[in-house]
Amino acid sequence: MPPERTSLSHVSEPVSDEAAQAPADHLPERRPAERMRDLLPAIEPERRLDDWGRSERVEGAMDRTLIEFFYRYWFRAEVEGIENVPAEGGALLVSNHSGALPPDAAMIAKAIREEQPAGRPLYITVEHFFKGYPGFSMLIPKIGGVAAHPANVHRLLYDERQLVLVFPEGRKGTEKLYKDRYRLRRFGRGGFVEAAIRAEAKLVPVCVVGAEEAAPIFAHVGFMQRLTGLLYFPITPTFPWLGPLGMLGYLPAKFKLRFLEPIDTVELGGPAAAEDKALVQTVAQEIRARIQENLHQIVARRKSVWFG
Amino acid sequence: MPSRRILVTGLSTYWGARLAQALEGFEQVETIIGVDATEPRRELERTEFVKVSNQHSLIQRIVRAAEIDTVIDTRLIVNSLGAAPREAHENNVIGTMNILAACTGSDSPVRKFVFKSSTNYYGSEQDDPAFFTEPMRRPHPPRSRIERDVVEADNAVADFADKRPEVTVTVLRCANVLGPDVDTNFTRMFSLPVVPTVLGFDPRLQFVHEDDIVHALEHAALNSIPGVYNVAADGVLALSEAIGLLGKRALPALPPFGTAALLAPLRRLGFRIPDEMLNLLRFGRGVDNRLYKATGFDYGYTSRETVIRLGEHLRLEPVRRGHEEGYHYEREVEEFLRWSPHVRRGRAGDDGVAADREPLGI
Numbered sequence: 001m002p003p004e005r006t007s008l009s010h011v012s013e014p015v016s017d018e019a020a021q022a023p024a025d026h027l028p029e030r031r032p033a034e035r036m037r038d039l040l041p042a043i044e045p046e047r048r049l050d051d052w053g054r055s056e057r058v059e060g061a062m063d064r065t066l067i068e069f070f071y072r073y074w075f076r077a078e079v080e081g082i083e084n085v086p087a088e089g090g091a092l093l094v095s096n097h098s099g100a101l102p103p104d105a106a107m108i109a110k111a112i113r114e115e116q117p118a119g120r121p122l123y124i125t126v127e128h129f130f131k132g133y134p135g136f137s138m139l140i141p142k143i144g145g146v147a148a149h150p151a152n153v154h155r156l157l158y159d160e161r162q163l164v165l166v167f168p169e170g171r172k173g174t175e176k177l178y179k180d181r182y183r184l185r186r187f188g189r190g191g192f193v194e195a196a197i198r199a200e201a202k203l204v205p206v207c208v209v210g211a212e213e214a215a216p217i218f219a220h221v222g223f224m225q226r227l228t229g230l231l232y233f234p235i236t237p238t239f240p241w242l243g244p245l246g247m248l249g250y251l252p253a254k255f256k257l258r259f260l261e262p263i264d265t266v267e268l269g270g271p272a273a274a275e276d277k278a279l280v281q282t283v284a285q286e287i288r289a290r291i292q293e294n295l296h297q298i299v300a301r302r303k304s305v306w307f308g
Numbered sequence: 309m310p311s312r313r314i315l316v317t318g319l320s321t322y323w324g325a326r327l328a329q330a331l332e333g334f335e336q337v338e339t340i341i342g343v344d345a346t347e348p349r350r351e352l353e354r355t356e357f358v359k360v361s362n363q364h365s366l367i368q369r370i371v372r373a374a375e376i377d378t379v380i381d382t383r384l385i386v387n388s389l390g391a392a393p394r395e396a397h398e399n400n401v402i403g404t405m406n407i408l409a410a411c412t413g414s415d416s417p418v419r420k421f422v423f424k425s426s427t428n429y430y431g432s433e434q435d436d437p438a439f440f441t442e443p444m445r446r447p448h449p450p451r452s453r454i455e456r457d458v459v460e461a462d463n464a465v466a467d468f469a470d471k472r473p474e475v476t477v478t479v480l481r482c483a484n485v486l487g488p489d490v491d492t493n494f495t496r497m498f499s500l501p502v503v504p505t506v507l508g509f510d511p512r513l514q515f516v517h518e519d520d521i522v523h524a525l526e527h528a529a530l531n532s533i534p535g536v537y538n539v540a541a542d543g544v545l546a547l548s549e550a551i552g553l554l555g556k557r558a559l560p561a562l563p564p565f566g567t568a569a570l571l572a573p574l575r576r577l578g579f580r581i582p583d584e585m586l587n588l589l590r591f592g593r594g595v596d597n598r599l600y601k602a603t604g605f606d607y608g609y610t611s612r613e614t615v616i617r618l619g620e621h622l623r624l625e626p627v628r629r630g631h632e633e634g635y636h637y638e639r640e641v642e643e644f645l646r647w648s649p650h651v652r653r654g655r656a657g658d659d660g661v662a663a664d665r666e667p668l669g670i
Contacts, residue, residue, distance in 0.1 A: 039598040041542030044612055051544040051594065052438060053512050128435040131591060134508020134564035141512070141546075151437035151444070155596075 037159050052123070053141030062143055063110070070103065071110045075210060075255035078308065082115040084259040090157035090201035091262065093122070093165045094192060094287055095208055096184055096295065097173030099215030101247040104208045108165060109144065111257050122163045123156050127171070129231055150195055157199035165206075166192045168284070175232055177219070181212035182295045190277075190284035193265075197274040202262040205287045207294045210255035213305045254308035256298050260290055311378035311420055311529050313339040315371060317407055318383030319357055322490055323424060325350035326522045327382055331529065341374055343367060347637035357642070362403040367410035371418060378420040380529055381407050384461060386426040386482075387493045388454045388582040400457035401464075408468045411475070420476045422528045423465045424521075427483045427514075427538065427595050428458045432587040438512070439544075439596040442481070442536045452583035466536075478528040483540030483595060486614050487518030488621035493582050498615075499622055502559040503551050504581070506567065510548050511592025516541045517609040517617065527605045537600035543611040544594040553612065554619040562589070 041051065049055045071077050085091065095108060109122040125148035130136045146152050148166070156162045167173055172185035196203045217234040224240075225233035233240075238249025263283065265273075273279055302308060314331060318324035319342025331337050332353050340354065345361040360366045371379070383403055385396040404423075411418040430436070431446040450456040462479065469477035484494050494515070497503060516539060524539045551558045562581075563570060571581055581589075601607075609617065645651055 036598050036602065039601045041597070041610070044543065044610060047543070047549070047612060049546055049549055051512075053510070053544070053546050055546075131434045134506075136508075137590070138508060138510040141510075146438060147435070149435070149437040151439070151441070155439060 040159055049142075052144075052146055054121075054123075054144050055142040058139075058142040059144060063113070067106050067110050070250070071107060071114070071255075074250065074252050075103070075107065075214065076308075077107055077111060077210075077255040077257060079111045079115045079257045079259075081259040081261075082111070084204055084261055085112055085116055085120070085163070086202055086204070086262065087116070087118045087120070088161070090161040090199055091163050091204050092153070092157060092192060092196040092199075092201050093163060093204045093206050093259075094291070095165060095167055095206035096182075096291055097167035097169045097211075098176065098181070098208075099174060099211045099217075099250075101215065102167075102174050102211060103214055103250055104211040105165060105167075107211075107255055108206060108208065108257060112163065120163050122165050124165045125153065125167075127231075150191065153192075153195045154199050157196065157201040164201075168192050168288075171231060175220070175234075176217070178212070178216040181216075182209070182299055184288055184292050184295075187284045187288045190280040193280045193283045193287075194274045197265045197268055197280070198271050200266050200271065202264055203283070203287060204262045205260040205291050205294075207258040207260070207291050207298060208255070209257075209295060209298045209302065210253040210305075213253035214250040214255070216251070253305050254302075256302070256308065258294055258298060260294060263287070312337060313374060313376050314341070314378045314380060314529060315367075315374070315376040316340060316342045316355070317367075317379065317381045318344055319352075319355070320344040320346045320348050321383060322518075323382035323521065323525070325352070326518070327380060327525050327529075328352055328355040330522050330526050331355075334530065336530075339374060339376075341370065341376065343370065347639075349635060349637070351635045354646070356646070357637070362399070362406040364406040364409040367407065368413070368416075371410055371416065375417045377417055378422070378529060379407065379411055379418055380422040380424075380525060382424045382525065383407075384424055384426060384458065386428055386454060386458060387491075388452065388584060389493055389496060389580070390491065393453045396454060397457055400454075401460050404461040404464050408464060411468075412472065418475060420478070420529075420532070421465070421468070422478045422525060423462075423480070424525060425462045425465070425479050425481045426458050427481050427540065427593060428455050428584055429462050429481055430593060430595070431455055432511075432591045432593045434591055436591060436593065439594045440538070441596045442538060442599055451587060454582070454584045469534075476532050476534045478533055479536040480524055480528060480539045480600075481536065481595070482521055482524070483514045483516045483538070483593075485518055485521055486515045486618045488618070490518045493585050495618065497585075498550075498554055498556070498618060499625075502557050503554075504562055505547060505551075505558045505560045506562040506564055506589045507560040508564050509590045510546045511589060512544045512594050513547055513550065513588070513592050513611075514540045514544045514594050515550075515611045515614045516607075517614040520607050520609060523608065524600065524605060527603070531603065533603045535599075537603070538595040538597050539600055540595045540597045541607050541609055541611045541614055542597065544592075545611050545615065547589070547592070550615045553615045554622065564590070 043050050048057050097104060105124045112122055113119045124145050126140055126145040128147050130140045131147060153164055156164050168187040169185040215236060217236055219235040221233045239246035242249055314337060316324050316328050319328060324342060325348055328340055328342050331340050341356045343358050343360050348357055358370060383399060385391050385399050411421055430440045433448050435447060450459050465479055485492050486495055548558060567586055
């Protein structure tokens with residue numbers, strides 16, 4: 001017999017005992033779709049990794065050192081509206097995105113871990129690109145990155161009821177130059193709204209101010225990008241002058257994070273509403289507008305880029 | 309519909325023999341007939357062996373003559389280390405076609421068809437989802453011959469299921485199998501003194517224990533569960549985690565780029581990494597296993613336990629090697645035991661089968 005299993009702290013809904021010991025008399029009958037959630041495997045307590053490849057050990061080590069340093073002392077992050085991050089249930093966080101090697105994702109995750117009473121873990125969607133890069137491919141899943149595949153987002157939100165972070169601007173956000181700072185790019189095709197509606201998850205818009213100044217990009221060098229095969233080859237204050245580590249050479253801009261009021265997608269009409277393209281686009285536009293408006297507000301009130 | 313008269317194809321393969329042994333323990337199964345081109349390598353009690361190659365006309369005659377209601381196809385070759393490419397293609401694609409042909413015909417007695425497929429069907433690519441579910445198709449065309457064969461065979465069975473609605477078709481896509489007896493790419497890789505990995509990659513892999521595969525096939529034979537199902541144990545491990553559980557060391561000796569180019573000369577020296585493993589060692593693969601669990605199937609081992617068991621076996625193996633006798637199929641002896649009027653089968657045979665051998669599984 002398999003040993004009794006309990007779940008790690010970050011699996012919010014452990015498999016119920018009833019489901020695990022379901023009587024065997026109704027064997028060939030299909031269980032209803034909702035019960036599929038109960039069949040999710042729990043993480044064995046002896047394991048250090050979860051099924052997504054996330055490692056408590058690696059994440060904890062990063063969290064206590066590098067991320068702690070940047071969050072507390074370098075960026076001196078200030079957080080508003082943490083109560084808008086749901087304490088339970090699936091939620092999709094939607095944020096603006098910027099910086100040569102974007103520091104925003106790590107800071108949002110750290111902010112939730114530090115400020116929210118539940119301290120929920122955050123899964124960060126990243127481009128498939130990273131999976132092909134040696135080193136990155138090992139590290140990214142260990143610290144909570146998952147490939148931005150609709151099936152992954154759905155499983156995390158609907159089945160595992162986790163917090164997931166998306167950057168709808170994607171590469172268009174990180175590629176933008178310093179002169180375009182705090183101007184949101186197009187929000188993809190609204191796929192993130194569809195995913196949230198399907199998974200009946202809340203949508204939480206997030207504004208990050210400071211990342212644009214912390215890792216500004218002054219120019220792109222096209223032929224170097226082709227030569228190195230990188231996603232892009234930016235010119236920043238420290239890259240390429242200090243070599244690859246120059247990507248981590250962030251300027252000490254003051255970070256301000258604001259979590260905005262969530263949108264309950266259940267009220268939009270249930271999973272079927274995901275097929276309604278007009279509704280999806282409207283919601284995506286509304287979220288984009290709210291983030292843009294709040295970004296303007298925070299930037300307007302900010303007296304200094306470095307001291308806030 | 310419970311199966312009473314079962315035909316197992318590939319009786320001489322590991323899975324065919326294991327399944328036939330398991331089915332012998334169920335009283336409700338009246339008849340088990342196994343076909344294969346070579347002689348069985350495991351001892352069977354009441355299974356009838358018929359030596360026949362993948363000729364559909366002959367198999368069809370056997371099916372009709374014995375009024376077979378269930379055909380379980382376990383022949384699929386999913387590890388290219390085990391067979392030459394042409395042989396594998398012949399077996400996987402042409403063989404499957406022939407077996408399916410033997411089950412068709414308006415007067416065919418076959419009411420259930422169980423097919424052992426592989427998660428090689430999904431492939432392993434950079435832009436894969438973390439967990440493949442059964443309706444998903446592979447996002448890119450197959451890269452290796454084995455994968456192409458698996459996709460072709462799986463599609464042929466899906467086509468058969470569409471055209472023959474009166475037949476319950478169950479397809480089991482099995483993840484990478486580990487275990488003390490089975491010989492797969494991964495058991496070979498894990499028995500090396502150091503395990504080669506690709507520099508800078510730590511793929512997520514999902515395994516399943518050999519006994520669970522046998523139980524899964526048995527579950528499909530004894531219940532009526534039409535559809536396609538992933539068969540993989542709970543838990544997706546990182547390769548580094550699996551190597552740690554085995555108590556071995558990883559050797560990140562394979563370069564992240566141009567791996568195939570480096571392996572070509574090494575292959576001549578006898579060091580071979582199968583084509584279907586190249587991407588698996590970089591991107592890995594996870595599948596959702598809930599659908600089969602929802603039919604009432606329970607796994608005996610998780611992925612982690614499977615790897616631990618293999619580790620225990622690998623440590624014990626040098627001590628035990630050479631102490632076990634192999635089994636040789638002797639036609640005359642087997643026929644004597646089954647058919648001679650002098651053999652007392654009434655008590656010793658039938659009761660023994662039902663009582664001594666605890667039915668595997670459910």
